Amino acid sequence: MKLYGYWRSSAAYRVRIALNLKGLQAEHISVHLVKDGGQQHKPEYIDLNPQELVPTLVIKNTASESELKLTQSLAIIDYLEQVAPDVNLLPKSAASRAVVNSMALLVACDVHPLNNLGILQYLSNELEVSDEQKSAWYHHWIHKGFKALEVLLEQHSGQYCFGDSVTLADVCLIPQVYNAKRFNVPLDDYPNINRIWDNCNQLDSFKMALPENQEDAVI
Ligand SMILES: N[C@@H](CCC(=O)N[C@@H](CS)C(=O)NCC(=O)O)C(=O)O
The missing domain is CATH 1.20.1050.10 (Glutathione S-transferase Yfyf (Class Pi); Chain A, domain 2)
Known part of the structure; x- marks a missing residue:
């Protein structure tokens, strides 16, 4: 898994906490939100996240060699909640x-x-x-x-x-x-x-x- 984020991004910070709570590892890739007018606006990043925002989580499926690109921190956390349910972030009731x-x-x-x-x-x-x-x-x-x-x-x-x-x-x-x-x-x-x-x-x-x-x- 690769997490595209930025140290000061609150939305990326949410995903970092969720990954840590669930004991999941991700490679962290920095998207500098200010340098050069903001790397989130570069075409190569827009390919990952058309909203030009961090975070984006990219998950490689090695069997099919396809990539799942997830945007929106709460959608990413919901995905983690489904695939790593040992630690729950939402109560059952x-x-x-x-x-x-x-x-x-x-x-x-x-x-x-x-x-x-x-x-x-x-x-x-x-x-x-x-x-x-x-x-x-x-x-x-x-x-x-x-x-x-x-x-x-x-x-x-x-x-x-x-x-x-x-x-x-x-x-x-x-x-x-x-x-x-x-x-x-x-x-x-x-x-x-x-x-x-x-x-x-x-x-x-x-x-x-x-x-x-x-x-x-x-x-
Ligand atoms: N609702 C989005 C919000 C993402 C968001 O606002 N990210 C900010 C950093 S916290 C960002 O990338 N800002 C860059 C910009 O506004 O150009 C989420 O939860 O992922």
Whole structure:
């Protein structure tokens, strides 16, 4: 398996955590999202991912010599969930599974897309908003999402987002918190998120996936 990602990409970070939790190995290939105008926009990468985003997971079928190219981090994680079910990221019961998915999707669908690199670049380059306005935009969407997530965590969390087992909700939340810290969002009002951040980052699977622990990290 080859994972095309970037050390600072939250979506690639999700896949790295899931691979680690499931004990799966992948060759990590760096797609520099900024250098040369962004390697995600080069024709050779667009062949893998027409959305020009990371991550992409490429799985070689040696028998048929074909390649499966998977895009969208949650689709990739769903694939891993099916092929490596020994470690489950979703609970079995329909109700619990729906709650975990609600938390994961809150982050992955309603927070992350508003703050991803392409959107922030569009705000600066096309709409010509100031750095201050861009920062206000970023902070606004993080606070809106995290405020709502805190309510769900108050009801459902234990050591992690859903009780005391790591789930897809943690896999989505931790990269978003990392990103929020990077953009200096004050997180004091989110005690559950802070606790879960501390607990997850004590686990090897999360530590190994941290951006600064990637080969392409530039610190
Ligand atoms: N929904 C997608 C989001 C992917 C995404 O936004 N990736 C970002 C990095 S976290 C990216 O490649 N940005 C490059 C760009 O916007 O040009 C997923 O979950 O895979």
